Amino acid sequence: MAELKGGLIGCGFFAVNQMFGWRDADGVSITAICDRDPERLRIVGEQFGVEQRYSDAAEMLAKEKLDFVDIATTVGSHRALVELAAARQLPVICQKPFAPTLDDAKAMVAACEAAGVPLMIHENFRWQSPIQAVKRVLDSGEIGIPFFGRISFRSGFDVFSGQPYLAKGKRFIIEDLGIHILDIARFLLGDVASLTARTTRVNPTIAGEDVATMLLDHESGGTSVVDCSYATKLGVEPFPETLVEIDGSEGTIRLAQGYRLTVTGRSGTSVADVSPPLLDWASRPWHNIQESVAAIQQHWADCLRSGREPDTSGADNLKTFALVEAAYEGASTRQPVDIRTLLA
Ligand code: NAD
Ligand code: 89V
Numbered sequence: 001m002a003e004l005k006g007g008l009i010g011c012g013f014f015a016v017n018q019m020f021g022w023r024d025a026d027g028v029s030i031t032a033i034c035d036r037d038p039e040r041l042r043i044v045g046e047q048f049g050v051e052q053r054y055s056d057a058a059e060m061l062a063k064e065k066l067d068f069v070d071i072a073t074t075v076g077s078h079r080a081l082v083e084l085a086a087a088r089q090l091p092v093i094c095q096k097p098f099a100p101t102l103d104d105a106k107a108m109v110a111a112c113e114a115a116g117v118p119l120m121i122h123e124n125f126r127w128q129s130p131i132q133a134v135k136r137v138l139d140s141g142e143i144g145i146p147f148f149g150r151i152s153f154r155s156g157f158d159v160f161s162g163q164p165y166l167a168k169g170k171r172f173i174i175e176d177l178g179i180h181i182l183d184i185a186r187f188l189l190g191d192v193a194s195l196t197a198r199t200t201r202v203n204p205t206i207a208g209e210d211v212a213t214m215l216l217d218h219e220s221g222g223t224s225v226v227d228c229s230y231a232t233k234l235g236v237e238p239f240p241e242t243l244v245e246i247d248g249s250e251g252t253i254r255l256a257q258g259y260r261l262t263v264t265g266r267s268g269t270s271v272a273d274v275s276p277p278l279l280d281w282a283s284r285p286w287h288n289i290q291e292s293v294a295a296i297q298q299h300w301a302d303c304l305r306s307g308r309e310p311d312t313s314g315a316d317n318l319k320t321f322a323l324v325e326a327a328y329e330g331a332s333t334r335q336p337v338d339i340r341t342l343l344a
Contacts (some may be wrong), residue, residue, distance in 0.1 A: 004028045004301055007066045009057045009081055010073035011044035013162050014095070016120075017290050018072050019048045020281040021297040028301045032064040039151050041145035051258045061088050061270045068092065068304060072122075074165060075100055077173075082108045086115040093300055095122045097175050098317050102342060108315040119314035120300050123164055124314070125242065126187040127292035127299070130259050133274040134244050135188060137253055142265035144250030149224035150243075151185045153177060154232040157239035157285075160206070172208025174327045178228045182214070182323040183312070184242055189317055190198065196336045197327040202231035217336075229279040239285050318343060 006022065008015060008030050022030045032052035035041040045053045054060035061069065061084060068091040071081045075097050085092035092112065098121050099105040112119035125131065138146060160167045167174055174182075174197075186192060194217045199209035214226040236257070244255040252264030259275040282290040296312070303310045312314075319339075326337035 001027045001305075004067040004304060005065065006070050006071045007032040007034065008062055008072060009034045009060070010071060010077075010095075011037070011040040012072065012074075015044060015072040016047070016137040016317060017286075017293045018070060018297065020279075020290070021198045021294040022070075023048065023281075024279070024294050025298050025301050027305075028297075030070070030164075032060050032066065034060045034130075042308045049068050052225055058084055061085065061090065063248070066090060068300075070122075071095060079104045079108055084233065086111040086117055086119075089115050089117055091118045091304055093120045093122055093297075096130070096317075097324065098201050098314070098321045099177050102318070102321055105314070105318055105321050109318060110313060118303065118310060119173060120296075120303070121312050121314060121317035122293075122296060123180065123183050123312040123317055123320065124183055124289065124292040124296045127173050128242070128288050129276045129295075130255055130274040130288070131184055131187070131244070132254055132263055133272070134246070134255055137261075137263050137265075138188060138246065138248075142251060142263060142267065143248030143253055144245065144265075144343035146189055146220075146246050147250040148223050148245075148247040149185060149189050149222065150245040151181050151224060152228075152243045152245075153181050153204065154227065154229040154234070154243075155237065155239040156231065157237055158235040159230065166208075167206040169208050171328065172206060173228050173230055174212045174214075174324055175208075177230070178212050178214070178226065178327065179320060179324050180184075181226050181228055181242060182216075182245075182327075183317075183320040185216055185224050185325070186225050186320055188220045188244070188246065189216075189222050189224050191218065192216045192323060192339050193219050194336045194338050195323055195326040198334075199327075199331040202229075209331075212327060214323075214330075216323070235287055237285075238291055248255040337340065 008304040080210040196215040210230045246253040254262040330337040
C-alpha cells in the first residue's frame, strides 16, 4: 500500500489534533505544513518532525508532491485555499464551518467537481463513538420508525481562552458549534425540509449569539429540536457531550450525560456505557472530539484509496451548512425557512 502524502495548511489550536490523527492513520503521512505565523509553523513542525515548512500555501502546493491537502485554517480563508487545491487537482479536506456563506460553499463544491477531485468537510462530531452507537441502534430497527428527536449541547465551558476568535464574530454558537449538532440531527433523522429558530446572547462580553433553539421538520416526516448553549452553568460540566433523545414507533433511545446509552425497544431495555476511548495523545474533556478526528481522517484515507465519496463530502455538507444559514435567517425574521429553496 503506497503511503498517502498530505500537506496541512493552518497550524493553530485545532491542527495539533489533526496532526496526531494523521500520525495514527494507516498509510498516511503529513510531509509538509504551512502557516503564515512562523511561531505556529515552528511549534507544529518540531512537535511532529515535519521538515518541509511554508508560510505560503501556493508555494507549498507548487513545490511539494502531495496526494491531498488538509485545510485547518479558520473560515475566512477556506474558499481561496480549497480553490487553490482544486486548481492543482489535489483532493482536499476543509475544516468546518465550510464557508462564510452558502454561495461560497456552493462555489467550492463546484470548483472541486470541475477539477474532478474529492472534497471532504472535516465534520467530525458524527464520528464520535457515542453518536455512532445511537446510529447503530436506529439502523437496527430496535425502536421502529423515529418520529421525534432532541439533539442537545448545553454547556458553560470557556471555549474562548483556546479559541479567542469565537468571542469576536457576529455569528457564534450556530456557526461554530450548532453546525455539528445540526449535522448530527441530519445524520440520525435524515435531511431537513424546513427549520424554525430562536437565538439569544447571554454572555455580554462576546459579539455573537451563545444560545440557539431550532425546530427541524425532517423530510421523513419526523420532528427534532436542536438546542445549543454556552451559557448553561451545570453542577457537572458536560462539555463536549452531545445528548440525544429519540422516540420511535417501537421504543426510545436516550444518550445521557456521562455517555450512558439507554435503549428501550423490541427486545426490552438495555443500558450501556458508550464512553469514547482516551487515545494516548488525547486529554479530557476533549477526548470525545479527539477520537472523532482520528476516525474521520482514517475515513478520508480509506475513501481516497477506494475512490468512495466521503460521508461528509462537500456536497453532503451543503445540506448541513444550509441549516446554519436557515437558522440565522429564521432567527432574524422569526419565520420558518424552506431548506430546499436555499439549496436550489
Ligand atoms: P487558529 O486561529 O488557532 O488556527 C488557524 C491557523 O491558520 C493560524 O495559525 C493561522 O496563522 C493560520 N492561517 C490562517 N490563514 C492562513 C493562510 N491563508 N495560510 C496559512 N496559514 C493560515 O484556529 P483553530 O481554533 O485551530 O480553528 C481552525 C479551524 O478549525 C476553524 O475553522 C474551527 O472552526 C475549526 N475547529 C474545528 C473543531 C472540530 O471539532 N471540528 C474544533 C475546533 C476548531
Ligand atoms: O468543535 C468545534 O468546532 C469547537 C468547539 C467544540 C469548541 O465548539 O470550536
